[in-house]
Amino acid sequence: MAYKENYPSALLTEAVEAISSLPGVGRRSALRLALHLLKQPSENVHHFTAAINDLRDNVRYCKCCQMISDQDYCSICQDPKRNHAQICVVESVRDVMSIEATGQYHGVYHVLGGIISPIAGVGPSDLHIRELAGRVKAFPDASEAEVILALSGDVEGETTAFYIYRQIEESGIRITSLARGLGFGDDLEYADSLTLGRSILNRQTFKP
């Protein structure tokens, strides 16, 4: 027998298949991880799997912005120092974490939980767009508030941004999107021509 396709144990096969179902983990890495876990003390492995089960079973989402939270409302939505009239709309939990890490934003968020993608079978009703529209409607004067569409620059992101725009434009709320242009420190020579072209058209007043 050769192990080209099969593993020496059904238990190992099951574990490798489970681990290789993770994104970006091939069968070789999965085998390496399975054999690593096999060498660990039993309680470490149980702690590892319990942490994952616990996350999946007991995670809660903020009732306002749909961010992961341990309480009914997340710490950002509960923070009186944040600007609650400024809602940054993002695709995922990770985007909130990325923006928070910049330290440049002091408003609140709205996590869509995905992006409109006909190929992946994700439509507007699968996302938390209705909840966003509800939040916008709840402003006593929407013209004092702002929605920042912080979505990816690809087709899905643009589609989702446009869909949301159509849903909330009647409210008269200020709708903005992230600045697009050359990255800081980027070299003109290596910039893609679409980005370079747009950053010429959308040039800014020079502030020395």
Place this chain on the structure above:
Amino acid sequence: MAYKENYPSALLTEAVEAISSLPGVGRRSALRLALHLLKQPSENVHHFTAAINDLRDNVRYCKCCQMISDQDYCSICQDPKRNHAQICVVESVRDVMSIEATGQYHGVYHVLGGIISPIAGVGPSDLHIRELAGRVKAFPDASEAEVILALSGDVEGETTAFYIYRQIEESGIRITSLARGLGFGDDLEYADSLTLGRSILNRQTFKP
């Protein structure tokens, strides 16, 4: 608050810490995997963790060669077509799988379960060397049999090979090690000088 260090939920923090304890998985990848698992149906996640627990709790090792097995003896040790007078000594389960994948070996194995490494605190008694000596002693005529030391070419591998050699040389068994030299398809120009030097000294008769 910023998420530079903290995650928005204690459950997420726990899961990310557990996942990033895996070798080669940083905190960024761990977060990505945790958020991926969070999106999966609950039963998929439970299946994932159960497969890992099951492997750790119920794995068995061959009573002869210490290979992972679902039975008391592994399929290789049980195979009457294999040459049971030829024992290939390897560090790990993965090495057995690598050699089996070549399809070039028809003897049996002995898995040490590690390598002698004073730095990692692994001594001879932590490995299955006594069991190997027992197998060698059990041959009615050891001079008819062979032990192939298929260990890494680094210091730990050489040390382990030498230790095993000293343990079994008295038996008179034939002791061999893997051929070392240029890899097939290797370019002379890019070979390291140690390997190149050795492959000149250990040159083989040309067989066209």
